[in-house]
Amino acid sequence: MNKEKEIRNVLDKYLLEIKNESSILKGNLLDEAEKNFIINNANAFIIGLIADQSVKAEIAWSLPFRLKARLNTFDFNYIVNNLSIVDLEKAIKEKPALHRYPNKMATYIYKAMVKIIEDYGSDAVKIWENQSADIVIKRLEEFNGISHKKASLGTLLLIRDLNKIITNKQYIDIAYDVHIRRIFLRMGLVDNDNQNNILEAARKINPGFPGELTTPFWSIGRNFCHATNPECIRCPFNNCCGEYNKANEKQPV
């Protein structure tokens, strides 16, 4: 069995084990009201995705619901016509702050609201409705604050957590984040921390849907492969991990 196939088998088993546990919108990272707000409001989904940087996922994805509570509205037309970026920043900054970078988030969020009004008739659902993954990713990347990594993650979440029908999943890359970079390096799947190399390695492991690898790798990173003191004995990947096998003088499968 080749290395990619072996890793895919381990990942498939692990995915079944964790099921919804690591899912942002189906698991227990958010409370029910926060979750339902994202699930039922495409505009809130975009704002959550924009907020998903430099803070824990639960903080980012709870931001839309909490921002709505602070503004007393989530009507983008009302907000754009009556409030400024400074007003949004004040609402995000209010203690407890909704994000580590209130100014940057307020700017990104305000611009996203304007874009959704102008390009999508005030309804972000038009970004992905009956679309191919490459188009959805390209559209998401057009928002300030949404990188390729976040566009890939957002498209994965639409499929995985919101059951949206998006075709051509082969275009959805793994979300190149801190956990994934660390694990790919430690496992010996890449020689250096380079986004293109990691995306390419993920495409080889799961060519039909590389983005599907985001969930198990992210979960392994949070639960076992910590930046310091990784819990290799408990890690489901240890049999195919270069670093672990080197330390134990075994050949990885």
Ligand code: SF4
């Ligand atoms: S075996 Fe250890 S180093 Fe390798 S991926 Fe698992 S936790 Fe990380």
